[in-house]
Amino acid sequence: MTDHQASPTPKTIAVLGTGKIGEALLSGMIRGGRRPADLLVTARRADRAEELRTRYGVESVTNAEAAKRADTLILTVKPQDMAKLLEELTPHLPTNPDAGTSPLIISGAAGIPTSFFEERLAPHTPVVRVMTNTPALVDEAMSVISAGSHATPADLAHAEEIFGGVGKTLRVPESQQDAATALSGSGPAYFYFLVEAMTDAGILLGLPRAQAHDLIVQAAIGAAVMLRDSGEHPVKLREAVTSPAGTTINAIRELENHGVRAALISALEAARNRSRELASGTG
Numbered sequence: 593m594t595d596h597q598a599s600p601t602p603k604t605i606a607v608l609g610t611g612k613i614g615e616a617l618l619s620g621m622i623r624g625g626r627r628p629a630d631l632l633v634t635a636r637r638a639d640r641a642e643e644l645r646t647r648y649g650v651e652s653v654t655n656a657e658a659a660k661r662a663d664t665l666i667l668t669v670k671p672q673d674m675a676k677l678l679e680e681l682t683p684h685l686p687t688n689p690d691a692g693t694s695p696l697i698i699s700g701a702a703g704i705p706t707s708f709f710e711e712r713l714a715p716h717t718p719v720v721r722v723m724t725n726t727p728a729l730v731d732e733a734m735s736v737i738s739a740g741s742h743a744t745p746a747d748l749a750h751a752e753e754i755f756g757g758v759g760k761t762l763r764v765p766e767s768q769q770d771a772a773t774a775l776s777g778s779g780p781a782y783f784y785f786l787v788e789a790m791t792d793a794g795i796l797l798g799l800p801r802a803q804a805h806d807l808i809v810q811a812a813i814g815a816a817v818m819l820r821d822s823g824e825h826p827v828k829l830r831e832a833v834t835s836p837a838g839t840t841i842n843a844i845r846e847l848e849n850h851g852v853r854a855a856l857i858s859a860l861e862a863a864r865n866r867s868r869e870l871a872s873g874t875g
């Protein structure tokens with residue numbers, strides 16, 4: 593499809609700025625059965641474009657070409673690069689589309705509101721904002737989805753279909769996107785940080801690093817699966833580990849003494865605030 597006709601299930605999907613998140617989505621769409629022939633990618637560097645072509649059998653095109661050919665454009669550049677990308681796209685998008693004839697714009701960028709796109713794109717352009725996370729690489733993403741002013745239920749459903757292929761999706765009002773970015777967008781990093789710190793503790797306690805790593809990773813996986821599958825509140829799960837006069841309560845006391853709970857609350861608030869700062873797209 594080349595002329596952006598209205599369609600309930602748009603066919604050609606382009607990923608623009610195919611870095612870590614863009615590639616995770618691309619690979620997920622292919623794993624989910626989408627034909628490489630229905631996908632386009634863009635990249636800034638020629639060697640990266642070649643890598644994506646070879647690895648996934650997709651066509652690599654310019655941003656201008658993607659704007660002309662795709663029914664859905666997924667923008668996965670850094671927030672600071674978004675304004676420049678839109679400048680490259682706008683000359684090649686319909687300038688005065690009727691409602692329902694624009695390509696769907698899906699932004700995967702932190703912080704940038706849908707109004708940022710609507711102000712720069714033609715009237716009626718449907719925009720959907722999505723905050724996903726890197727576990728998209730293993731089909732365990734959490735993708736939080738919000739509609740811009742002109743996105744239809746079909747547009748939201750299309751975004752859900754794409755991101756649902758790499759994990760869970762949740763629709764939220766856009767006012768909650770910065771908080772969601774702090775929780776699930778950045779979330780995996782906090783868990784990696786904890787694993788790293790607890791592995792160091794294993795070293796202090798005299799374990800070989802590889803063994804300490806394996807013990808903590810398996811404890812993390814076991815805890816994550818129980819959190820997901822048991823239906824129990826985390827407090828209940830923790831209480832089941834915490835024996836009277838046992839080992840765990842001694843560790844918990846130290847965590848509370850060092851203000852780890854308050855540190856986490858402050859950390860996520862700082863991430864939320866940074867997401868708000870990114871709204872201008874200027875850094």
Ligand SMILES: NC(=O)C1=CN([C@@H]2O[C@H](COP(=O)(O)OP(=O)(O)OC[C@H]3O[C@@H](n4cnc5c(N)ncnc54)[C@H](O)[C@@H]3O)[C@@H](O)[C@H]2O)C=CC1
Pocket residue numbers: 608609610611612613614634635636637655668669670671673676677680700701702723724725726777778
């Ligand atoms: N890394 C993460 O965990 C998450 C990132 N995000 C968001 O996803 C977006 C991408 O993040 P990453 O994948 O981590 O960054 P990345 O740096 O790996 O990917 C961005 C890519 O865009 C390319 N690019 C920049 N301008 C371009 C242009 N005009 N044309 C073509 N390509 C261009 C860059 O060369 C780079 O390869 C960001 O907006 C970020 O906020 C969202 C959720 C999680």
Ligand SMILES: O=C(O)[C@@H]1CCC=N1
Pocket residue numbers: 702773777778
């Ligand atoms: O750190 C960042 O800005 C991006 C957005 C969420 C996760 N990584």
